[in-house]
Amino acid sequence: MRTTKLEKKPVEVVNNSDLMLISKQSYAAIDKWIAKYHPENRQAAVIPALHIVQEENGGHLTIALMDELALYLNMPTIAVYEVASFYSMFEHKPIGKHKVSICTNISCMLRGSEEIVEHLKKKFAINLGETTTDGKFTVKEVECLGACVGAPMCLIGREYHEYLTPEKIDAILEKLE
Amino acid sequence: MVSIEIDGKKIQARDGALVIEAADDAGVYIPRFCYHKKLSIAANCRMCLIEVEKAAKPLPACATPVTDGMVIFTKSPKAIDAQKGVMEFLLINHPLDCPICDQGGECELQDIAMGYGSDVSKFTEKKRVVKDKNLGPLIATDMTRCIHCTRCVRFGAEVAGVRELGATGRGEHTEIGTYITSNVSSEMSGNVIDLCPVGALTSKPFRFSARAWELVERDTIAPHDCIGSNLKVHVCNGREVVRVVPRENEAINETWISDRDRFSYEALYSDDRLKTPMLKENGAWREVDWETALQAVIVGINKTITDSGADRVGALAAPTSTLEELYLMQKLMRQMGVNNIDHRLRQLDFSDQQQAPVFPWLGQPINNLENNNAVLLIGSNVRKDQPIAAHRLRKAGVRGSKIMTLNAVDYDFYMPIMAKIITSPMDYKHQLAGIAKALLAQTKQPAPNGFEKLVSKVKITASHQAIASALVEGSVSSVLLGPQAINHPEASTLRMLAQLITLLSQSQLGYLSEAGNSVGAWMAGMLPHRVAGGKDADKTGLNALEMLHKGLRAYVLLGVEPEIESAESVIASRALNDADFVVSLTSFSSEAMRQYADVMLPIAPFAETSATFINAEGQWQSVAGVVPPLGETRPAWKVLRVLGNLFGCSGFDYITSDDVLTEVKQLTKDCQTDNTVVWCCPAPITTNSNADILVRIAEVQMYAGDSLQRRAQALQNTHDADFAAIRINKACAKKFGLKDGVKATAAQNGTEITLPVVVDDNVSDNSVLIHCGLRDSAALSTDFTPISIRPV
């Protein structure tokens, strides 16, 4: 006989050994986020958790990862898909090792972001949104990243690079493994 | 109340009402897409924009509450301009494929667009194309037509209780769907078809079968579960049922129906449909005319009575039969001296039938379910058994009411469950005794006669305490017995204990009975011990189980397939095959029936006959037939009337079914509606006496409850129409050496069956769930009895 008494929905206590896709370290990082909210509001951690999971997976999300996260955060899977497909930082296809997100919005445009974009397109022989054949770079056009006084700018990995010129971005990319 | 003015009309509106509600009440139509009175407010379509005096911008009527003195214009130039603007936006990406759209002629978008005249759109860009989704066998999609009102998404979250559909993506790229390929599984999913204001979500079985303007709409009642949902049937060419939609009845089904009630009509045109009377002669079936068939019945029954006596004849009826049919069947039988009459085919314990209430019922109106503060469900998978009742309970649960369960399977109820006891069916009485004992201690009331001894060995657990307190504290609380309790081998004990719990906690005792006319069958006297109106019969006949066990010489069947609908399917099958004469009044024939029957009389099913159903709350609902009976089919009440006359019985001179109804009403007008019965102490309860015995949980598979559902193809293709399997939890599976997906043999009372194993941790210990109602599991003898399992 199993007898359980429950208040509201059960807060999942997930046994990590059952869940193979997300690492213990990532779960630990996610748990830190979860701790910021009332236990009832576990779902609030979904965006940070998706970031963590995406990073661990080399830059993109998969259905299986999202499903696992849904279970962990006690959310319907569709609710995770909704979030993951709404925010532009989440990728759903494999991307290059380095994601170069170039802002082309007004302030950057006024100061020559087009030139940077053209330069990269030519340099890598790819279009925006595509990945170099060696899988090293994905160049993505993004909306304003809130660094307009440093225009033109881009985000690579976790870092902003401002006052870009074709030469400057070459030098930055050069240094990346 | 506040005074407002809409389009120059001065009206009174409820405080806090939304403008759209006040306008609807006043008969002023404001166009809308996202607004639906049963769903939360989204205010996203912007179609309902109206002008309000002193407001700078147009306001959405669906999200703006009325205020005293508010002056509203719904058709002023400003309002019309705003509405037209929205319409134009909606149409830029909407395909103009109305001629081939299933929604054509009943499309809210089309209707409203027409209302604004056909402005040529200034939009010259390409239209958006959205890939279609496969949502399963019930719902067809054409997502390019979607206008993003999100009614379907909100329905899932708020009513169905499962978020399956969502809006993924962003902005113009937002798409409604499941994101990944997956079927929607809600038992209420079909309601999104009605909710969708355009042709994005339509009925898959209905697809392309008719155009809206070829259809006429007629009213009927769903016969399947004990709710009696109100339906509208769409009839093509006056002959064929092509679609079923809800008919609003706030007190019963609100604006919803279950998928079962929506799609079962497909069975009307299944290959199994019997269209002409059939007679078996020398083992061979042939089609005959009615006269020949009826004559054969007269000869067959009379011969059995003459040869073996009337007590060797039995009558079994499905509890989904109409009140008129049930009444006439028992009347006919009794006049011929046959007292073996029953409709309780799944029942196992009849020991307390003499004390039983006149009719076991819900004990309260259906809509009162949502007012309960505490509800204990016993042996009930209410979500699948009676989806509409579950919806009411869910509303209570979501509001904070304490919903509690005692079940053998940890069902996925989509509502907060305050306490649950998941245990073997053999342990139910022990658990109920514990709750009763806790209540006695809590309320300090005197124990009824013999109770102390009964429960002396029972230990009170924290769950018992919690459930007891919740029932006591709830100002409105109920204890509801579901089919698995009603049909339990110790049902009388469970009933007695449940009643004791309700008396001690001042709760309502209720029955979530099995079928559309379970209450009607009790009222009509389709019972061995009672005649219509609950009066004792002069002579008590055999109950359904005894009739099958004893092996009678002749059986009269009404809309029933006992070989899968009886609690003892193997015995039922044997009894019918061994009988000298079996006549089946039926809408369908099956291989098994052709084996055991001698005459098959085609009777009109649901929708083809006038009918009265009494639902679980005791509501009588009468409807006319909506289409003429197919082929040579005749309404069963007429067949029974003719049989009555042919047998020379008296009182069978009815001209209309109303005459029958009037007679039943007359006989039942003094019926008492009390579920409580006199205390009668059950045998003492020892602790966990059955702890180690493996028992079969006999749950009727969701879409196997009656002959219509079993033949509705689309329903049979759903997830809920699960295949027959041995469902067992991980620990038990390990104990018996079973593996998920691998076949195993189940043995019971000398019968055996081999089925795949499904490891399901929701099944309680020492139990095996093998659904019944399925031909694939019918070779196993009995519900709720010990069973053994071994790997093949």
Place this chain on the structure above:
Amino acid sequence: MANEVCFSTLHLDKSWALSTYQAAGGYAVWKRILKNKTSPDDIISELKTSALRGRGGAGFPTGLKWSFMPRNTPGQKYIVCNSDEGEPGTCKDRDILRYNPHALIEGMAIAGYTIGASIGYNYMRGEFYEPYDRFETALEEAYKAGILGKNIFKSGVDFDLHSHIGAGAYICGEETALLESLEGKKGLPRFKPPFPASYGLFGRPTTINNTETLASVPYILANGGKWFLELGRPNNGGSKLFSVSGHVNKPGNYEVPLGTPFAELLEMAGGVWKGKELKAVIPGGSSTPVLPAKIAMEMDMDYDSIAKAGSMLGAGSVIIMDETTCMVKTLGRLAYFYYDESCGQCTPCREGTGWLSRVVNRIEIGKGQQQDLDLLLDVAGKIGGRTICGLGDAAAMPVMSFLNHYRDEFQFHVDHKRCMV
């Protein structure tokens, strides 16, 4: 007369460190409030005196906003900081997070105390990795120093502050979309009323303010509301961060008193680059109407003056365009932005922003037709004022103002299939 509020410590070494902040007098206000148990009404009244208006874009008086919180209703309340900073042209909150995070922490703590919220969240846009790290470090310092947490300085007051991050969605800057996002959902703005003060984060009463607004609070309470008011102008109190971007020699964030003439601000930013002529200015971020040089050169940088000039101060994001700027192309980029960022729930915004973007683009590439100019105005008019949130208006406004002031350029594109500049 610059850098007197949020940027007052900017010149110091490691301006973001707790020690620097405290050496400059930081957290004195917070300690004083805790010690004296200053009444929330006094704090609110000081803010009202200061005429501090929301720095997030709408310019709503902050003291008044805080007074809307139902302080006596029991249960959890929240203070939320809007560091989503997504409006094109805006990049000031990033610098507060990077260079003066403790002012924000102190401001949020004071806000929490005032409105009765024991928990705060700072919602930063997902791309702000560096600002996030700075803020997290500052939080750690503050917790370690006992400035945050339970029973702070034995006052009996609790205040917990957490970071939260987004993941790339401009709409999450809209306050109710931000709340939805913080709850772990898509950022769909909520229909108001109810306003966050009665139904906010997780359904609880919530106050939401911009980073700059909150970071200004400690300075106001330290120096007095009157001091702050007098930095600026009546009804336009204080100084304000202006992000000057585009065609200037020294783009940057400049903190100047409200009421500073635009011409002066332009000069601080080094004037128009390459010796070019000023053509147009967007004074408050991409959603605010564009102004031709002539009008801009005569206006002062405060809420009321810019409004009089026909635009809005918004978030103080001044985008400078020189004479070589193609206004069709510029509008095209903005229109695309709103199309790209519409959350998609309201019909006019979901369907209309894409339409606008496509038509402007068509005109730019020389495929426009005469009727397209009026069509743009017509479509913009059907979006503005008819949606749940301000993004609809934000998308319509540039279209209307660009066509209003530069219709001839659009006409030229239609007539000659090319640009006139």
